[in-house]
Amino acid sequence: MKLLLPVISFALVAVAVVQSTHSTSLQDDLDEFVELLPMDKITTVAIHYFLTDREVRAAVQYLRGPEFATIWDQVFSLQEVRDILNYLEQEGVHAYQALNDLAKLLGVKPIKPVKLEDSLSVSTRGLNDLIEDVVALIPTDELLALYEKKMSSSDQFKAFYNMLNSTDFHKFEELFNSSPELQSMFRKLREYGVDVDRFLDLIKGFFDWGY
Structure with missing residues (x-):
């Protein structure tokens, strides 16, 4: 899951920066969060590791492979x-377009929209260090402050x-526990030295999942 979440996070960032044909308050709210992220630095770090x-x-190759395609x-x-995607589309955020751009990059199936009415020195550190280096660049305090501001000042953001x-x-x-592809991905992440179990505990606690 820790490998899947950065991919989804990238997609959500892409959602926020895709230009809408018409501006909406929610799009403006999301843009403000994206503006806090040092995307140039994050991109440089990611390219360096790649x-x-x-x-x-190898992790990127995995993301382009059949097992991850099944998880997708x-x-x-x-x-x-x-x-969630339909809600974003209704608010003027082109979620499907951004995710399909990512799908094209990964070589997975594009997501067909559903009608709303239908409902450079050599590195030897590895994947875990890449994740930690990128996370270290994220301005957590500023993002939290902006979140609190939006919750008190933006009706559109509160509705979202x-x-x-x-x-x-x-x-x-249910998917988390029953998908053999996800379980296989967790095993691969553990082999890479990623602390999957700690991360899974955080996810389960956040969503109040049973143990």
Whole structure:
């Protein structure tokens, strides 16, 4: 899951920066969060690891492989995920376009929109260090402050938050526990030295999943 989440996070960032044909308050809110991220630095770090680290290149190759393609299909077949994407589209954020750009990059199936009415020195550090280096660049305090500001000042952002908060995340738990492809990915991440179990505990605690 720790490998999947950076991919989805990248997609969400892409969603926020895709230009809409018409501006909306939610799009403006998301743009403000993206503006806090040092994308040039994050891109430079990611490219450096890709060019100099064999483990990171193997991880990228995995993301372009059949097992991850199956995980991708499983995640985006969930109605709860589609509901979130449709909500973003309704608010003028081109979520499907951004995710399909990512799908093209990874060589996985594009996500077909559902009608709303239908509902450079050589590195030897590896994948875990890439994740930690990128996370270290994220301005957590500034993002939290902006989140609190938006929750108190933006009706559109609060509505989006409430929509996410009302989502039945137990469907994610079912996929999380039953997908052999996800379990296989967790094993690969452990082999790379990623602290998967700690991360899974954080996810389970956040969504109040059973143990």
